Amino acid sequence: MPPAYPRSEERIRMVEQQIAGRGITDTRVLAAMREIPRHLFVPAPYDRDAYADDPLPIGNGQTISQPYIVALMTGLLRIKDTDTVLELGAGSGYQAAILSVLAKTVITIERIERVAALARANLAAIVAKNVQIIIGDGTRGYPAGAPYNGILVTAATPQIPAPLTAQLGEGGRLVAPVGGRSLQDLVVLERHGSRFIEARHGGVRFVPLIGEYGWEEN
């Protein structure tokens, strides 16, 4: 049994109202969102609002995504407990923690060293043993861990970085916010041999993915 973290009533309400209430029915995703204590991933003073329906600042100009968006993107990956998943943009480590409940192995890449240190400390606090944090440019992917059953991009990209599609395994799914610097479409790619089936799931707003196959720094 996982430890029962404080503020469980707020998490139950968050899942009921913001996530199940908006049509997400995947019971594994709902259970993971009830289990992981989001308030431990949000620095003070914002931690008091950790279960509100909002993204929140985590320092260094970065954000932890709105709970609904975390649940939506996680559900779109359709993760199995034998899967290896790559995340771009570790941020607070919260999304990686949710993935760690659902997948066998999670590799998450973060380009800002201080943010990666925050993610590492947060994930250690909840003893997420199946998450590896890599510091670097995630737009190049992480060939050492490929092929991936799922790839989740948690920052806005002008196009899907080519190295990521190359590292996606057969039948694998990639979820990414693709579009402009301030507004994007949530795109899902599913790999079938050399064919990629694309679907779009509405508008989202993410901070930019900065790197060789993403946006330039300024």
Ligand code: SAM
């Ligand atoms: N998944 C995070 C969480 O659960 O808190 C939220 C991610 S935040 C919206 C986007 C993150 O992507 C930031 O921490 C940012 O530094 C990082 N990032 C931007 N470009 C990147 C790149 N090329 N490689 C890796 N991380 C990148």
